[in-house]
Amino acid sequence: MTFAAKITGTGSAFPPHRVTNADLSRELARLGVETNDRWIRERTGIRERRYADLTKEQRPNAALAADAAIKALEMAGRSAQDIDQIIIATCTPDALISSAACWVQHKIGATRAWAMDINAACSGFVYGLVTATQFIASGQSRTILVVGSEVIHPYLDWEDRGSCILFGDGAGAAVVEQVPADSEHRILSWHLSSDGKYWDLLYVPPFHQGKLDFLNHTSCQDSKMIMNGREIFKVAVRTLTDFALLALDSQSLTVEDVDWFVPHQANKRILEAVAQRLGFPSDRVLINVDRYGNTSAATIPTVLDEAVREGRIQKGQLLLLDAFGAGFTYGAMLIRW
Numbered sequence: 001m002t003f004a005a006k007i008t009g010t011g012s013a014f015p016p017h018r019v020t021n022a023d024l025s026r027e028l029a030r031l032g033v034e035t036n037d038r039w040i041r042e043r044t045g046i047r048e049r050r051y052a053d054l055t056k057e058q059r060p061n062a063a064l065a066a067d068a069a070i071k072a073l074e075m076a077g078r079s080a081q082d083i084d085q086i087i088i089a090t091c092t093p094d095a096l097i098s099s100a101a102c103w104v105q106h107k108i109g110a111t112r113a114w115a116m117d118i119n120a121a122c123s124g125f126v127y128g129l130v131t132a133t134q135f136i137a138s139g140q141s142r143t144i145l146v147v148g149s150e151v152i153h154p155y156l157d158w159e160d161r162g163s164c165i166l167f168g169d170g171a172g173a174a175v176v177e178q179v180p181a182d183s184e185h186r187i188l189s190w191h192l193s194s195d196g197k198y199w200d201l202l203y204v205p206p207f208h209q210g211k212l213d214f215l216n217h218t219s220c221q222d223s224k225m226i227m228n229g230r231e232i233f234k235v236a237v238r239t240l241t242d243f244a245l246l247a248l249d250s251q252s253l254t255v256e257d258v259d260w261f262v263p264h265q266a267n268k269r270i271l272e273a274v275a276q277r278l279g280f281p282s283d284r285v286l287i288n289v290d291r292y293g294n295t296s297a298a299t300i301p302t303v304l305d306e307a308v309r310e311g312r313i314q315k316g317q318l319l320l321l322d323a324f325g326a327g328f329t330y331g332a333m334l335i336r337w
């Protein structure tokens with residue numbers, strides 16, 4: 001490879017509307033669905049999440065993505081005109097056409113960029129970052145904006161108390177730039193994988209299911225998420241552990257070499273189980289699931305941005321990103337900051 005890729009700026013954006021476990025329990029009770037703050041905190045570690053106001057923006061997901069992107073560009077010291085390529089990872093786009101990436105391109109004025117969405121559910125940001133790394137390594141692009149962005153709450157089934165308490169809306173962005181291949185500070189390695197046999201552990205039913213009819217004006221279903229939480233828990237703990245070890249082995253590194261473990265934020269108990277299996281002390285694991293819930297493709301870039309802005313992540317430190325998501329999709333990356 002001729003070039004390497006480096007993250008030069010990060011940003012995040014959350015809707016202002018904070019929904020605590022108590023708020024959610026109260027609203028769900030009106031539907032006859034019983035839950036409470038204590039159960040949610042003990043079983044998931046989540047205290048609150050944010051929900052976008054669907055009436056305020058024409059494209060609430062893309063609006064969050066644009067906000068996060070602008071902050072990442074500011075940190076990188078770049079303008080929208082510097083961007084060659086935009087990749088938005090989302091499984092909850094505001095519309096199927098046009099893409100969230102084209103909307104963001106227009107909103108931030110990145111007129112030179114070409115733009116596309118990708119969907120790898122909760123692994124989306126890692127998939128996006130790997131894609132960006134390839135375009136940079138080949139010399140095709142020098143500056144790429146990668147965003148993980150979700151407005152997921154409209155897809156929740158409020159009558160399924162096992163899933164609807166878990167998720168929240170948000171967006172996180174990174175500016176990725178070309179550096180010499182032998183640069184010390186760069187994305188070191190990546191591993192991606194998918195396993196479609198687990199499709200039914202977490203999915204939204206096909207839009208047209210049972211409604212295929214050309215002349216009768218087939219309309220899209222109002223689809224809600226279906227999830228098998230208990231099975232996901234087991235698969236998540238196993239695969240997050242396996243992918244972390246794969247990433248480390250590939251570079252002849254160990255857990256001791258890693259300064260920050262940056263896992264997908266699905267459930268605090270999953271993170272604790274994985275950290276314990278790998279031998280990571282809790283003070284080296286980045287966590288924001290307590291305040292935002294599972295924001296799918298946005299969890300890794302937002303928790304990363306938080307730690308960068310707080311000065312916890314320092315130049316020269318080693319980061320291990322580790323994701324799993326519906327599909328199932330998996331991905332791990334090592335980054336020398």
Ligand SMILES: CC(C)(COP(=O)(O)OP(=O)(O)OC[C@H]1O[C@@H](n2cnc3c(N)ncnc32)[C@H](O)[C@@H]1OP(=O)(O)O)[C@@H](O)C(=O)NCCC(=O)NCCS
Nearest residue numbers: 034035036039043122161162165229230232233266267325
């Ligand atoms: C969903 C999840 C929180 C459930 O936690 P759990 O400890 O596995 O709980 P279980 O599903 O075994 O349910 C235990 C009990 O709590 C109840 N329960 C489930 N949700 C509840 C809620 N919100 N409030 C109160 N009780 C609840 C169940 O009905 C069950 O009751 P029962 O024993 O009387 O049948 C957990 O399995 C999980 O986080 N899985 C991973 C999901 C995930 O990460 N999805 C996104 C992937 S990217």
